[in-house]
Amino acid sequence: xxxxxxxPEAAPAALDAADRAxxxxxxxxxxxxxxxxxxxxxxxxxxxxxxxxLWRALVDLGVVGLTVPEEHGGAGLGxxxxxxxxxxxxxxxxxxxxxxxxxxxxxxxxxxLAKIADGSTIAAVAFVGAYDWTGRSDVRVAGDRLTxxxxxxxxxxxxxLIVVAxxxxxxxxxxxxxxxxxxPVFDRTRRxxxxxxxxxxxxxxxxxRVAAARDIGIVxxxxxxxxxxxxxxxRTVAYATERHQFGRAIGSFQAIKHMAADLLLESESxxxxxxxxxxxxxxxxxxxxxxxxxxxxACADAFVRVAKDGIQMHGGIAFTWTNxxxxxxxxxxxxxxxxxxxxxxxxRYIQALEAQA
Amino acid sequence: xxxxxTEDALRAEVEAWLADNWTGLPAHHxxxxxxxxxxxxxxxxxxxxxxxxxxxxxxxxxxxxDQAKIVERAFAAVxxxxxGQDRSNLWANTxxxxxxxxxxxxxxxxxxxxxxxxxxxxxEPGAGSDxxxxxxxxxxxxxxxxxxxxxxxxxxxxVADYGMLIARTDWDxxxxxxxxxxxxxxxxxxxxxRPLRQITNESHFNEVFITDAFVPEENLLGPLNGGWAVLQxxxxxxxxxMGDAARGPRSGAGGPKGDYSLLGLAQEAGRLxxxxxxxxxxxxxxxxxxxxxxxxxxxxxMAQGTSSPIMSLGKLAMxxxxxxxxxxxxxxxxxxxxxxxxxxxxxEDANFLSLNAYFTSIGxxxxxxxxxxxxxxxxxxxxxxxxxxxxxxxxVRAG
Ligand SMILES: Cc1cc2nc3c(=O)[nH]c(=O)nc-3n(C[C@H](O)[C@H](O)[C@H](O)COP(=O)(O)OP(=O)(O)OC[C@H]3O[C@@H](n4cnc5c(N)ncnc54)[C@H](O)[C@@H]3O)c2cc1C
Numbered sequence: 087x088x089x090x091x092x093x094p095e096a097a098p099a100a101l102d103a104a105d106r107a108x109x110x111x112x113x114x115x116x117x118x119x120x121x122x123x124x125x126x127x128x129x130x131x132x133x134x135x136x137x138x139x140l141w142r143a144l145v146d147l148g149v150v151g152l153t154v155p156e157e158h159g160g161a162g163l164g165x166x167x168x169x170x171x172x173x174x175x176x177x178x179x180x181x182x183x184x185x186x187x188x189x190x191x192x193x194x195x196x197x198x199l200a201k202i203a204d205g206s207t208i209a210a211v212a213f214v215g216a217y218d219w220t221g222r223s224d225v226r227v228a229g230d231r232l233t234x235x236x237x238x239x240x241x242x243x244x245x246x247l248i249v250v251a252x253x254x255x256x257x258x259x260x261x262x263x264x265x266x267x268x269x270p271v272f273d274r275t276r277r278x279x280x281x282x283x284x285x286x287x288x289x290x291x292x293x294x295r296v297a298a299a300r301d302i303g304i305v306x307x308x309x310x311x312x313x314x315x316x317x318x319x320x321r322t323v324a325y326a327t328e329r330h331q332f333g334r335a336i337g338s339f340q341a342i343k344h345m346a347a348d349l350l351l352e353s354e355s356x357x358x359x360x361x362x363x364x365x366x367x368x369x370x371x372x373x374x375x376x377x378x379x380x381x382x383x384a385c386a387d388a389f390v391r392v393a394k395d396g397i398q399m400h401g402g403i404a405f406t407w408t409n410x411x412x413x414x415x416x417x418x419x420x421x422x423x424x425x426x427x428x429x430x431x432x433x434r435y436i437q438a439l440e441a442q443a
Numbered sequence: 444x445x446x447x448x449t450e451d452a453l454r455a456e457v458e459a460w461l462a463d464n465w466t467g468l469p470a471h472h473x474x475x476x477x478x479x480x481x482x483x484x485x486x487x488x489x490x491x492x493x494x495x496x497x498x499x500x501x502x503x504x505x506x507x508x509d510q511a512k513i514v515e516r517a518f519a520a521v522x523x524x525x526x527g528q529d530r531s532n533l534w535a536n537t538x539x540x541x542x543x544x545x546x547x548x549x550x551x552x553x554x555x556x557x558x559x560x561x562x563x564x565x566x567e568p569g570a571g572s573d574x575x576x577x578x579x580x581x582x583x584x585x586x587x588x589x590x591x592x593x594x595x596x597x598x599x600x601x602v603a604d605y606g607m608l609i610a611r612t613d614w615d616x617x618x619x620x621x622x623x624x625x626x627x628x629x630x631x632x633x634x635x636x637r638p639l640r641q642i643t644n645e646s647h648f649n650e651v652f653i654t655d656a657f658v659p660e661e662n663l664l665g666p667l668n669g670g671w672a673v674l675q676x677x678x679x680x681x682x683x684x685m686g687d688a689a690r691g692p693r694s695g696a697g698g699p700k701g702d703y704s705l706l707g708l709a710q711e712a713g714r715l716x717x718x719x720x721x722x723x724x725x726x727x728x729x730x731x732x733x734x735x736x737x738x739x740x741x742x743x744x745m746a747q748g749t750s751s752p753i754m755s756l757g758k759l760a761m762x763x764x765x766x767x768x769x770x771x772x773x774x775x776x777x778x779x780x781x782x783x784x785x786x787x788x789x790x791e792d793a794n795f796l797s798l799n800a801y802f803t804s805i806g807x808x809x810x811x812x813x814x815x816x817x818x819x820x821x822x823x824x825x826x827x828x829x830x831x832x833x834x835x836x837x838x839v840r841a842g
Contacts, residue, residue, distance in 0.1 A: 323822050323823070323824065327825060335824070337825050338828070340811070340827065343814060343827075344814040346824060347822070350817055350822060351760055355736070355737055357740070358733060358737045358739075359733055359736060361740070380729055380733070383729070429722060432722050432725040432726060432729070433718070433721060433722070433725070436721050436725040439706055443704075443706060
């Protein structure tokens with residue numbers, strides 16, 4: 087495990103509480119307008135799964151370049167703000183390559199950063215070697231060439247740059263130099279592709295930032311999951327209040343009410359875990375590895391459980407394609423694999439605790 | 444309200460005070476009755492550190508929440524107890540919010556120093572989860588009330604000076620509207636306490652038989668017949684305390700190496716390289732940490748001094764943590780968990796935990812009732828229909 091490698095501190099958060107609330111509010115308003123359920127379905131049914139106009143709106147709002155330093159045209163913010171924005175994105179099921187972008191921002195320097203912030207580059211990140219969370223990739227470095235295939239690379243099909251990150255260093259490869267095979271994914275709001283390499287690659291850094299990129303990816307993903315959990319629970323509670331059977335709202339039945347109470351505990355815990363991981367990453371605290379591992383599995387588990395039980399509590403209506411509940415379950419299931427599954431992260435968690443003890 | 448003192452000055456003052464006064468205390472395991480540390484606690488109170496957020500009138504300093512935390516951290520840093528009771532002391536908070544002025548004068552300072560033993564006279568044989576069904580009666584007499592009835596599961600009653608009592612004062616209105624809340628003096632004829640043996644083989648809780656016991660007028664908390672609302676504040680405090688912490692190991696020491704942590708136990712048991720064990724251990728520790736993070740968030744969100752409904756999640760979380768931790772400890776010990784006694788402190792701790800976990804999942808309102816409360820008050824789901832909510836209590840069926 088290369089987790090103990092020295093890595094640069096993450097950028098400090100720069101906003102006070104009021105500015106932070108304003109940022110979150112502006113993202114929420116944009117998504118309420120541009121990322122309705124109908125939009126999500128339209129994008130999900132499209133060939134690419136990507137909406138360039140929506141992406142442009144996110145660029146203009148500063149969301150895409152959120153963690154890009156100001157001198158490169160970004161907002162210069164840190165993990166705390168990223169996490170909060172991702173809560174909104176997750177609640178709305180936003181289908182956009184924000185997690186990939188956040189990870190690439192950590193791996194890039196100079197001009198490449200500016201192109202992320204202005205929206206002209208979309209980068210997909212393939213973790214390989216010791217960082218390969220799929221256990222199925224076989225990418226090799228030989229001089230300045232890469233060979234082999236990276237599997238399940240999120241957003242690869244719409245990316246114009248592929249970033250390969252592992253213990254041998256960080257490389258970028260132009261889209262035209264790889265073979266991209268889109269995968270038939272279960273969650274159509276999060277596209278993935280296999281990427282086959284057999285050609286030149288540009289080394290842009292050593293392995294020092296790879297773990298940092300994964301950490302920021304986890305913080306973004308955990309935030310997305312915490313937001314998804316909260317929205318799914320809200321929807322379920324609202325439905326349980328409206329839907330009547332046996333002359334009563336179903337939410338007045340204990341079997342339903344008690345499930346809802348347990349789900350609230352999941353939801354609040356996910357939010358706590360995601361925000362704590364973001365805070366600790368921002369502060370570069372001694373215990374951040376544990377906090378990130380905790381967020382990785384706690385938020386994923388919470389989202390799967392809330393989406394799953396939420397469907398049960400809805401009854402037959404949620405078994406239909408037109409009800410959005412399954413979109414949340416799909417998102418929860420895809421997130422629970424992305425960047426490593428729960429067992430991997432629980433194992434990392436206990437390793438981090440052992441290292442602290 | 445926040446006092447004008449700077450953070451640095453406050454920190455310097457509290458640290459200097461601790462340096463002058465704190466010399467440590469012998470370990471103790473008493474959770475009921477007069478506090479054996481009361482001499483120290485009285486000093487803390489008189490120094491203004493017990494309740495830093497409250498006004499000077501109530502031994503406080505009118506500090507803001509952030510300032511008060513400086514005080515609490517300084518105490519925690521040296522391991523001194525007693526600071527921050529304006530958040531944690533159920534009795535003093537209830538008294539301060541609802542007692543008559545004359546009673547408050549004496550009781551609040553005694554409570555802060557742990558000079559009086561306290562118990563909760565709520566549950567009755569026929570009124571457990573349904574506390575509004577209490578049948579213990581308080582009838583008006585000259586200068587106060589006469590109380591008659593039976594209470595049960597009363598923790599600490601044998602060593603208590605006062606019991607926070609709910610009793611029925613009006614039988615002709617629906618059940619929630621005829622209840623009053625009192626501080627009943629326990630050391631009097633007419634209050635008989637009989638210990639009950641618990642599943643842990645301890646006897647902290649008791650039956651209490653009350654026959655014509657007297658409670659003076661000034662010991663009424665809140666309005667006459669308005670006891671239900673007082674009880675709600677008191678219960679919210681109790682539950683938030685139960686969600687924050689639970690009793691540790693029974694062995695006191697925590698085994699040979701003095702390390703009570705689950706990780707320590709797994710290590711000692713030589714099971715820390717079993718991947719399935721690692722998953723279980725990680726999960727239990729994670730739940731504990733998540734509960735702490737939730738509580739921190741709830742406290743940060745909470746308007747000062749009031750209880751937050753989100754706090755009711757903590758008790759439910761804690762009961763899951765305790766039951767699951769007991770399971771994992773037992774699994775780690777294997778057949779050793781079949782033993783008990785001083786030579787097997789690890790087994791004692793695991794077995795005690797598996798039984799005592801019910802303290803949290805039943806005491807202070809069961810997990811089921813907690814879920815009702817969370818569902819209805821936090822999530823706003825429709826209430827369970829209650830057949831006896833509107834009829835005079837006299838006509839309610841009991842059993
Ligand atoms: C260790 C311990 C210490 C205690 N200390 C004190 C004390 O100091 N003072 C005091 O006053 N009391 C004390 N109690 C009492 C405690 O508050 C009650 O035991 C508890 O409220 C449950 O009441 P009950 O035992 O009558 O169970 P019941 O109310 O009879 O409940 C039995 C079962 O039915 C379920 N149930 C009941 N009603 C509902 C409902 N509406 N919805 C769903 N499920 C329901 C319960 O969850 C439980 O599973 C203590 C209890 C314990 C275990």
